[in-house]
Amino acid sequence: MSRSGSLVNFSLWVNAFLVCFVLILALPKAEAWSKEGHVMTCRIAQALLEPHAAEVVRNLLPDYANGDLSALCTWPDQIRHWYRYQWSGSLHFIDTPDKACTYDYSRDCHDSHGLKGMCVAGAIHNYTTQLSNYKHGSSDRRHNMTEALLFLSHFMGDIHQPLHVGFTSDEGGNTIDLRWFKHKSNLHHVWDREIILTAASELYGKDIDLLQKDIQKNITHGTWSDDTSLWKDCDDLFSCPNKYAAESISLACKWGYKGVSQGATLSDKYFHSRMPIVTKRIAQGGVRLSMILNRVLGNHNQEIHVPA
Numbered sequence: 423m424s425r426s427g428s429l430v431n432f433s434l435w436v437n438a439f440l441v442c443f444v445l446i447l448a449l450p451k452a453e454a455w456s457k458e459g460h461v462m463t464c465r466i467a468q469a470l471l472e473p474h475a476a477e478v479v480r481n482l483l484p485d486y487a488n489g490d491l492s493a494l495c496t497w498p499d500q501i502r503h504w505y506r507y508q509w510s511g512s513l514h515f516i517d518t519p520d521k522a523c524t525y526d527y528s529r530d531c532h533d534s535h536g537l538k539g540m541c542v543a544g545a546i547h548n549y550t551t552q553l554s555n556y557k558h559g560s561s562d563r564r565h566n567m568t569e570a571l572l573f574l575s576h577f578m579g580d581i582h583q584p585l586h587v588g589f590t591s592d593e594g595g596n597t598i599d600l601r602w603f604k605h606k607s608n609l610h611h612v613w614d615r616e617i618i619l620t621a622a623s624e625l626y627g628k629d630i631d632l633l634q635k636d637i638q639k640n641i642t643h644g645t646w647s648d649d650t651s652l653w654k655d656c657d658d659l660f661s662c663p664n665k666y667a668a669e670s671i672s673l674a675c676k677w678g679y680k681g682v683s684q685g686a687t688l689s690d691k692y693f694h695s696r697m698p699i700v701t702k703r704i705a706q707g708g709v710r711l712s713m714i715l716n717r718v719l720g721n722h723n724q725e726i727h728v729p730a
Contacts, residue, residue: 455583456615456619458622458630459583459618460495460576461495462708463575464708465491466641466707466708467709468492471715471720472721473721475715475716482571483571491575495575495579498572513542514586517588517594518587520591521589521675524668525664525668525670525671527544542663546578546663550574550718551660552566553714578707579711581663582666582706587667587670588671588674588678594674595678600686602616602688613678618700633701636701637705641709654710659717670703677695677699
């Protein structure tokens, strides 16, 4: 093997090792849909891709992902603590005024320093724009487009988790400590992971794959099959994330915060009434991610308007 070939293989090995290393050392604090939630969202999306878009996605993924988008859908959570990517922390959520139960881009989409556009809706806008340039090519297209794909895929999951568009004072439920059945948790973590894991354990024999298949079945010919066209309704790819954020804060108020107080114990009643909301948001995130990827990476004749 040539020296250049050895260096390429070594570089790929190092990248794969770093991804695995960060996954092992990831901080335990709840910060997004759980790994399971993001994996299901990305699997749903990839299964709905048109052939040309599916090929582009496979080409953009690193070789060690084996063409599986879901294998790297938690990547933005893992690298946000690296010095190089610390700027991305505010892109995972939106803080809204307490009790307002509304979302407004100009009011709410900024980081803690007031920098506009630094929120999950702004991030989706930005990375959709970047992927829209894929067909035009660039000298470093693979690196930039790969990151754009991974960020977009992850943030489409985040924006559909209702408590990622939550109240400012409690950090989207992170400071509302409570008990989930018999163990300690917080409201944000309940929506990130507890409901998903309880559903898998109680209803699917601890098999997340069965839960995902049930969600996909409801998309294609079940409970939501008549609604998916409405979910994908989006005249302007760059403003639709605002609609998704508005949906989430509305659900957070109606289903997330309602009836919950500091130190409360949540169990069967909360679980059974909220689980359909969680599974539907995972489904919507996957369907809408596929819609965006099909439009910006698919073999369509229409031009995608890219704002300045």
